[in-house]
Amino acid sequence: MPTDRFRALDELRAFVVFLVVALHAALTYMVYAPEWWYVLDPQRSLIYTRFVLLVDVPIMLIMFFLAGYFALPSLERKGAATFLKDKAIRIGGPWVFGVLVLAPPTAWMIYYSRGAPLSLFAFWTGDFWGVAYQQSVYWFLGVLLALFLATALVWRLTAGTAIWRRRPAAPPAWVLAAFVLAMILASLATGSSVDRWSHNWVLVYQPARVPLYVGYFALGIWADRSGWFTDGGWHPKLVHxxxxxxxxxxxxxxxxxxxxxxxxxxxxxxxxxxxxxxxxxxxxxxxxxxxxxxxSHGPVSQSLARTAYGIYYLHPLILYPLALIAVAWPVSIHVKMPAITLIAWLVSWALSAGVLTRVPGLRRMF
Known part of the structure; x- marks a missing residue:
């Protein structure tokens, strides 16, 4: 597979991660922000409401698509057992640690930022396992791990059959339209708002988007089998x-x-x-x-692509305390929002590049 294809899609992932950081910063300043959001600034703007509504739509589904796109080549190269072992280390370990260790203090910011007289320890051992349970950004890892597990199981049971065969071809327009229609009908069938969150303790998810998680992951697999983005394969045209x-x-x-x-x-x-x-x-x-x-893929873009996972993983630990500090800044929210986004992103990048991708043990995961 051409190196440029990997680089382009890796850089898209890195850009999406930046948008995730910006989205989480903007939620602090949006009108009609969720009441439970970690830090809410008294100043609000409809600009950030619109920004959140738009950016929230594609970012995680693009991540599911990219994960699906690269899943089959990895499965073919490693085999199901090694593939799952690798995912258990790279996805499962950070997910469990994130849920048990990093999500509680992140969720405690909801209480702390509002002056609630509850210590972190009391919250961690009490409310977090009840009314305040969540997985912060680490929910994505749990759902992704479930999709990898299901894919490996199906592949193991059907390896060598025609369903996995590569058939390079441009997608017919009616197939793309059918995919979108299927996603519309599936999300409507859940009977849930696209904004609502739920959980079963193990997995945290948005019910109306669960069919989309599966659909875009499967679309990524199909895109790989159809040779999208390869030399001579189908490339979506920017003009369209x-x-x-x-x-x-x-x-x-x-x-x-x-x-x-x-x-x-x-x-x-x-x-x-x-x-x-x-x-x-x-x-x-x-x-x-x-x-x-x-x-052109210079060292900066290559570093951002290499550290995107770590940036995603670390940014809540930096962004939300920074947003709380910024509440007292005597400046416009149109200064605060880009400032905390940029600072949190840069610090997360530095820690990902200097620690997560370099320290033995951690670099095996990140």
Whole structure:
């Protein structure tokens, strides 16, 4: 497989991780922010509300797509047993540590930032395992590990059959449309809001997006088997997908910000599911098209690609305390938001590059 393909998709992942940091920073300053968010600044702006609504749509589903895209080549190269051992180390270990050790103090920020008289230890041994249970950003690792496990099991049972055979081909337009329609219907079938979170203690997830986690992961596998992004394979064209993404984003923004004041709830829910999925899909292909245009991959972009996992993993530990400190800054939130985003991202990058990817033991995971 061409090196440039890996670099383009790795750089897309690194950019998505930056957007994750920015999204989590913006939630502090958005109007209608979730009441449970870790730190809420008294100053708010609809600019950040719109930013959150748009950025939240594609980022994690792009991550699921990329994970699926690289899953089969790794399975073929290592075999199911070694593949699962590798994922247990790289995904399972950080997930368990994140849930048990890092998520509790992160969640405690909800209490601490509001002046609640509850110590971290009391929270950790009490409320965290009840009304305040969550997995912070580490939920993604748990769901991803489940998808890798299911993929390895199916592959082990059907290895050598035609379903895994590579058949390089451009995707017919009707197949892409059918995929989007299937995602719309599946998310509607859950009967849940696209914003609601739930958990079964082991996995934390958004019910309306669970079919999308599976769908985009499977789409990534199919894209790999179909030779997308290879030399001579199918490449999404920027001239097609970027305008489609922009139009879909504008319509989705109107659906979330304007339509609720004009239409009944049932119509709003239908329109939200439709345009959420259209915007998500067009964002995926537009993002791939943008990064596929790059022909120069310098040391900075290579470092960001190499450390993206660590940045994702570490950034809540830096961003949320920083957001609390920034509440007292006598400056505009339009200074605060980019400042805390940039600082948290840079510090996470430095720690990922200098510690997680270098220290023996840790670098096996990150």
């Amino acid at each position: 997908w970027l305008p489609a993404m922009i139009v879909a984003g504008l319509v989705y923004d109107a659906t979330r910000m304007i339509l609720p004041t004009l239409a009944p709830a049932g119509l709003v829910n239908l329109a939200t599911a439709v345009f959420f999925n259209v915007f998500c899909f067009t964002s995926l292909l537009a993002g791939i098209a943008v990064f596929s245009l790059r022909r």
